[in-house]
Amino acid sequence: MLRVASLGSGSKGNSTIIATKEATVMVDCGFTLKETTRRLERLGVPPTSLDAILVTHEHQDHISGVGPLSRKFNIPVWSTRGSLLSGKCGNLKSYSIIEGFESFDILDLSVTPLSVPHDAREPCQYLFKAHNKQLAVLTDLGSYTPELVEALKNSHGLLLECNHDEDMLWNGPYPRSLKQRVGGPLGHMSNRQAIELLKQVFSDNLQLLIASHISEQNNCPKLVRERVAESINWPQENIIIAEQNDGFEWFELS
Template sequence: MRFASLGSGSKGNATLLETDSSCLLIDCGFTIKETERRMARLGRSPSDLSAILVTHEHSDHIKGVLPLARKYKLPVYSSFGTAEYDGMRAQECWRGLVLDSVQQIAGIAVTPVVVPHDAREPCQFIFEHRQRRFGLLTDLGSITPHIRAHYGNCDALLLECNHDVPMLRVGPYPPSLKRRVGGDWGHLNNEQAASLLESCEVPRLQHVVMAHLSEQNNTAELARAAVAPRLECSEALLSADQESGFDWLEIA
């Protein structure tokens, strides 16, 4: 199993996960043309996809989902609440997800995990294949005991490090947006992300990728300073960016 990112940030998000026999796209916040371009950079085309999974209905995660699904005739999986977006639930391509329940999608065991975020019925995902587990965890405002229980035994993590608290406090956002981003239903700050690792089997983690970094309220250096001390090997720590995401990472 391996994973890669087409891009990560407030301007668009999409993650690829593949095995020997399948390829999943998690979220698609880009146009069809841009998605095709970014997938080509990773040696893939939308025609290689088995399905699209959606975490929630915010535009930087969902705006390209239905156009891509229609063009390439792909099934789309989301929660029932997320599927209220743009009539998705009425589309022939849509498939419902039962949250916190393991489902088989293209030969991969997928668990959609409930998270606190200001969307209709948001979730994040755990993927398991051949006894290897990949956890995707972005777009949530707090680390709950429920999340700690689900993400404690992963072999790789894609983990939101959205903002640095002091930078957000003095940054350019209006007060209402600062409250939203920094609240329990907003986005994880660097220290919150780092705290998740206290519940993880850290020696098992082959990769930790810091994702969804704010271009206004964070830097990769600040995120790394918070997260790296919680890891046994800082070489396992990478960051995703908006333009280039990150290249394929193998989970051995």
């Protein structure tokens, strides 16, 4: 069994939960302690049941809640050295450093950190494997590499950043410097880039596709659904949107 749910996704906070028969792990926590506890409750996850918090990078919308949650409930944190050295987690009682993007296990869940181009110290995203199912969780990346394409092939589930529509970004209200950052190779994935990547890794295995980290200013869930569904010839209702306020409910890869 490999299940996934989200507490919320977008520039105001991200957090994803992955669960197997034995393990429950959180990827990132960009919400306050109170908000995290409330959102976990909605998904039926007691904070004390979390076996680990995995950090992708030190931007506020991913890391602001990691330290408080870890300290309050004594949850071990995993991150790259770069993310840890940012100091954004404060003092942690229990943490493990991800060395050289090597895979590791948390109970029956295999975790492979993936190096991604993004403007943080040592950002990574994650590929999960359990019971012959593979799920990739990818939020912040400005572009993708051949290694990433190779790693994502044959995935059964894909949570993929669809941050912005390029026309909406460049014609929108952001200051020029911010447009260049978001639209640059170390910023965020556009719908076009996400679709380009998706087409290269799509296979008959794919049963769950979630669009994440959607910009409220420079994108629209309806547009994402239309474009992504069309690109792989899926019905629009099969594309799951990770919402900023409510994330999404549990999905199980079977």
